[in-house]
Amino acid sequence: MRADAQRNYDRIVSVADDLVSRDGAEVSLEEVARRAGVGSATLHRHFPGRLALLEAVFRDRIAGLLDRARELAETGPPGDSLVVWLHEVNTYVTTSRGLAAALLAHGEHLAEDDTCGAKTAAAGELLVSQAKAVGRVRPSVSAEDLIVLVSGISLAVGGDSERSRRLLDLALAGIAPAATSG
Amino acid sequence: MRADAQRNYDRIVSVADDLVSRDGAEVSLEEVARRAGVGSATLHRHFPGRLALLEAVFRDRIAGLLDRARELAETGPPGDSLVVWLHEVNTYVTTSRGLAAALLAHGEHLAEDDTCGAKTAAAGELLVSQAKAVGRVRPSVSAEDLIVLVSGISLAVGGDSERSRRLLDLALAGIAPAATSG
DNA sequence: CCTTAAGCGGGGTGGCACCCCGCTTCGTCG
DNA sequence: CGACGAAGCGGGGTGCCACCCCGCTTAAGG
Numbered sequence: 437m438r439a440d441a442q443r444n445y446d447r448i449v450s451v452a453d454d455l456v457s458r459d460g461a462e463v464s465l466e467e468v469a470r471r472a473g474v475g476s477a478t479l480h481r482h483f484p485g486r487l488a489l490l491e492a493v494f495r496d497r498i499a500g501l502l503d504r505a506r507e508l509a510e511t512g513p514p515g516d517s518l519v520v521w522l523h524e525v526n527t528y529v530t531t532s533r534g535l536a537a538a539l540l541a542h543g544e545h546l547a548e549d550d551t552c553g554a555k556t557a558a559a560g561e562l563l564v565s566q567a568k569a570v571g572r573v574r575p576s577v578s579a580e581d582l583i584v585l586v587s588g589i590s591l592a593v594g595g596d597s598e599r600s601r602r603l604l605d606l607a608l609a610g611i612a613p614a615a616t617s618g
Numbered sequence: 619m620r621a622d623a624q625r626n627y628d629r630i631v632s633v634a635d636d637l638v639s640r641d642g643a644e645v646s647l648e649e650v651a652r653r654a655g656v657g658s659a660t661l662h663r664h665f666p667g668r669l670a671l672l673e674a675v676f677r678d679r680i681a682g683l684l685d686r687a688r689e690l691a692e693t694g695p696p697g698d699s700l701v702v703w704l705h706e707v708n709t710y711v712t713t714s715r716g717l718a719a720a721l722l723a724h725g726e727h728l729a730e731d732d733t734c735g736a737k738t739a740a741a742g743e744l745l746v747s748q749a750k751a752v753g754r755v756r757p758s759v760s761a762e763d764l765i766v767l768v769s770g771i772s773l774a775v776g777g778d779s780e781r782s783r784r785l786l787d788l789a790l791a792g793i794a795p796a797a798t799s800g
Numbered sequence: 801c802c803t804t805a806a807g808c809g810g811g812g813t814g815g816c817a818c819c820c821c822g823c824t825t826c827g828t829c830g
Numbered sequence: 831c832g833a834c835g836a837a838g839c840g841g842g843g844t845g846c847c848a849c850c851c852c853g854c855t856t857a858a859g860g
Contacts, residue, residue: 438806438857466847475809480849540774567793574795577788585785588774592722592766603767606759610792611749613756620826620837648816657840662818801860808855816847824839830832 461534515572643716687741697754
């Protein structure tokens with residue numbers, strides 16, 4: 437990639453990061469280009485569609501989540517690590533406007549691609565299988581399910597972190613009262 | 619309301635119903651107006667904003683859900699009725715493109731208004747309090763939470779009914795294996 | 801320094817939400 | 831039943847958008 441192209445690419449991602457976190461995933465791509473000091477054609481050449489831009493913007497943050505999953509998998513107790521990680525994902529997704537949209541790219545089967553959602557689900561799979569091994573998670577539950585769930589909650593609550601956290605707790609525990617039988 | 623105004627209103631809602639269920643909540647309002655045979659100004663006069671139109675489109679379906687909640691509250695076993703009703707809501711919401719968006723109108727506190735979401739949550743409250751009374755639901759869970767959850771799941775899965783149903787089951791039961799002790 | 805192609809961006813296209821305002825039609829009342 | 835005031839209508843305008851075309855610029859290599 438030519439040096440000027442790389443410079444423009446970086447400027448666009450940086451500006452998009454600011455604007456998306458300020459205004460959400462539906463920012464005007466024109467404005468991103470304007471603030472980045474490039475023509476809109478340049479933006480569209482580098483990023484064919486809004487999703488491609490969002491993927492680039494969140495790539496680093498997602499990478500952080502992946503590292504964190506590996507770290508938790510190695511250090512934490514198998515059952516709790518998954519819950520801790522999902523709450524961290526939830527916080528990330530809820531407080532980063534537009535991330536949920538990026539995670540749900542292609543909406544349905546987010547596997548096989550190298551999209552943010554696919555990579556996140558893959559990282560989660562590690563923790564899920566650990567948790568299954570110690571009987572803390574049903575076999576029918578997949579990491580992809582959980583990522584979709586987190587994303588959906590985040591989409592639904594807007595940016596209300598407290599409610600998002602509460603709904604995730606609810607979904608992980610179920611609606612029934614805690615079984616006091618042990 | 620003048621007779622012609624009423625006629626236009628009805629035509630717009632009817633056409634919007636078709637187009638939203640075919641193309642989702644993001645239909646072009648211009649196209650709705652075009653197909654309804656009215657000027658776009660007429661549409662915008664009757665419905666100030668996309669959400670107002672969606673509310674009108676789904677009002678009848680929502681009314682059906684409310685009746686169903688009352689019916690289940692009277693006839694069904696308190697614990698199961700809630701689950702049955704939530705699955706019915708889920709099916710409705712997932713198969714009616716755009717309904718989730720309508721239910722999440724104003725996103726955050728959907729109480730107090732007479733929006734679709736508020737009315738649905740109110741109807742659910744009946745079943746929730748029944749279920750709490752028989753110890754099937756934790757006191758900290760509100761009907762509003764559950765409606766937001768259902769809507770979020772629906773948004774996240776696109777139109778995949780089977781997955782939507784599975785995720786709702788998951789969220790209601792929690793991720794842990796079924797307690798075989800009880 | 802010169803070539804060449806990768807990359808750029810001004811400006812165009814078609815579509816959108818939303819609004820203004822002169823014209824039409826409805827409902828009412830004499 | 832006819833006329834009148836107002837409610838309602840919609841063609842057309844504005845400003846914004848995503849996305850693209852194409853002649854010009856400039857980086858990179860010899």
